[in-house]
Amino acid sequence: MSEIQVQLQEWMGSDKSIADAAWTSSTSTEGMAYRTPADVVRVVNMLADQGHSTPFESVVLRFWLRIPIATDRQIMTHRLQSSNGLSGRYRSVPSDFHEMPDDVLAIAQKAGLGDSIPEKYAMHCTAANSWYEETLANAKEQRNNGLISSDEYKRLREFVRGALPQHNYTERTTVMNLRSWANFLRLRLAPSAQPEIREVARQMLQQVTESDVCPFALAALARNEWRI
């Protein structure tokens, strides 16, 4: 079964990078020489608590994501990121889709919609994907036979993916700085967020925590509910 996947691929910066950015405003070059690790912790907490946001942009994170397209559309609404997504114009798209999770199945059963609801959902998703694959296989053969050109094949391919379900999996690489990502977490870890994107946010946070990128900044931002 396909699942939402997150990989933290690269990062830049640390708690010290954040503090150094802030000290650019307030501290002489000579004064910087006397700053200690304890000063870093103190200033990072002060910045988070008082809402001085730009220094947090000194930490930059790069994630790779595997997500349903409907979730990807929520991710794309965040403008302060650099991202590239799998393209249905440039390649044949994968045909695996996000299956109905237990919480939705439970609601369907509670509503008396019948036990077959996940199967019906899956049937529509599978039928569209099979038709896409089959159509492209036939078209590719005729392209190889010279009946249609490569450009014609690509035009057909980009159009027929339009029948594919919005829960097909897609992939995205995104670079966000810590400030923008904190805003992402504030919105996407919230109980009101859709469970699928909450899972993305949860995995992101777990990996950044485990990689020990900037532990004090992370704790300070979490304490302020990611509002910076």
Next chain:
Amino acid sequence: MSEIQVQLQEWMGSDKSIADAAWTSSTSTEGMAYRTPADVVRVVNMLADQGHSTPFESVVLRFWLRIPIATDRQIMTHRLQSSNGLSGRYRSVPSDFHEMPDDVLAIAQKAGLGDSIPEKYAMHCTAANSWYEETLANAKEQRNNGLISSDEYKRLREFVRGALPQHNYTERTTVMNLRSWANFLRLRLAPSAQPEIREVARQMLQQVTESDVCPFALAALARNEWRI
């Protein structure tokens, strides 16, 4: 049949606004009093030809769009816009979809995929939409009967739209300044752009032209192939 639709809803600024922004840099307040309409035209052309881009951000355009979701995803990659899109979390989504256009049908026929290809495409789109409508109708009834809560109904609704095709129509309101929109046109009017988004760009350009928002800036940017 549903079609791609564009409405230019509001705008701010003019050729003169662009010139005035530029003159902030170079001209005294007293000198501004002597500027003529011919000076406006001259400076707007100079700005476009020499690549002085920020003054063009003084013209702001607001569009309403009705587009397939696959096209909307291309629109969402543009970060320098303020936009709101129809939400499958907040409402039941419309069930009309983008039908197969003649150019794709011609390719399918040329490839010998059979005359029924638009019907098969439409069948998959229709089947998923009918299942969505039917499932929500049943669930809504059970919500009204008290079997499931309103939140449970919404969770079910947001999930089952995942079976809907990527060519279902959606709606978007977007505010772009002229510089960002010129970049949009440069990429989306290009012969290599997907025909669906070229149609969006074509309708946008037609309406901005007809509304006479900033005729000299438009001509100057078009002459430079929208590169600013």
Next chain:
Amino acid sequence: MSEIQVQLQEWMGSDKSIADAAWTSSTSTEGMAYRTPADVVRVVNMLADQGHSTPFESVVLRFWLRIPIATDRQIMTHRLQSSNGLSGRYRSVPSDFHEMPDDVLAIAQKAGLGDSIPEKYAMHCTAANSWYEETLANAKEQRNNGLISSDEYKRLREFVRGALPQHNYTERTTVMNLRSWANFLRLRLAPSAQPEIREVARQMLQQVTESDVCPFALAALARNEWRI
């Protein structure tokens, strides 16, 4: 005496534009027809209170400012604006400067720095400006005499403005959307902000209020201390 000046020059949008942007997400085109002015007020308040920020980007404001350079540098830190500033490379810059205000004079007197402190401040500012004017007048004459080229004159001019004080007045045209401007007000109306930029923010708010651009959004944002 020179003073901080603000002019609201153009704007786009209204309370209704904000509501319409939000309704793109949640309301069918048919449903829009039944929306009343009271609905506009209700939704604008809800958006402000719940922190739905993008619809507020549908109101766009253009200001012209006359401010000291030190204040301008604070304004330039706001990235979500489109702005053009008076350029010491493209023209001879004005030689009026921001005089010492009463609150600073009172502190200087309280500290026993002497009654002449505003005069000494003004003397340094005036001396540098006079030298700039005199140097450029001489250089311009020699440019006219052909001793130096126009490019050489401009290089000299752009360099010698470096002696001018940071409180010389400059001019800026800026376009901000309501969301970005609310953030500006949150930071710049605060008691901790420098009095000079608080005066800019105060005049901006007064003019947007008097022009009745979006009265309900303004009231809702003010109630939330401009946090959106």
Next chain:
Amino acid sequence: MSEIQVQLQEWMGSDKSIADAAWTSSTSTEGMAYRTPADVVRVVNMLADQGHSTPFESVVLRFWLRIPIATDRQIMTHRLQSSNGLSGRYRSVPSDFHEMPDDVLAIAQKAGLGDSIPEKYAMHCTAANSWYEETLANAKEQRNNGLISSDEYKRLREFVRGALPQHNYTERTTVMNLRSWANFLRLRLAPSAQPEIREVARQMLQQVTESDVCPFALAALARNEWRI
């Protein structure tokens, strides 16, 4: 003598990061396994030549700069950066200034402005700085004596720096991605740019080149005159 200084402090990414971002769009996860270093070079060149810009945002650079304030104001016009600057509100500012360089002196002499022109320039800069230092020393003493409060001292300090020259040195920490920085180089390495900011751009480029951050991307962007 004070001089323009640049330090490349941190960076993220590489030629491979750029290629990987692009391959997110076009290549299956399985296909990625077969990509070679030669493929990286090929795709980076293709992206630069065809103007696919977002993948270049995967390389992120952090610089520390020591520059005259007039130059800093040109740097601040670049919005796609994360930066923090030395603050005349938070600390006493350094009193060294950018001295008149030889090219300006040569113009002044050619124009017959007299041999003393660099001395006169320096005299105005020095006089203002000395007055600032002296005034703050006196005020600090009276703050220590309890005649004025700490807040009053800070208000006096933030105001009297307004007499300081625009060529006083300041410091800035800035984080830019490679795409935004390429745009910076396109504008700031150009022969028409002011020599002071060309020196900033030259030092930046030298350090990124020497650090071997992304040699193939750098060569490809340079070949396209930094237009991406």
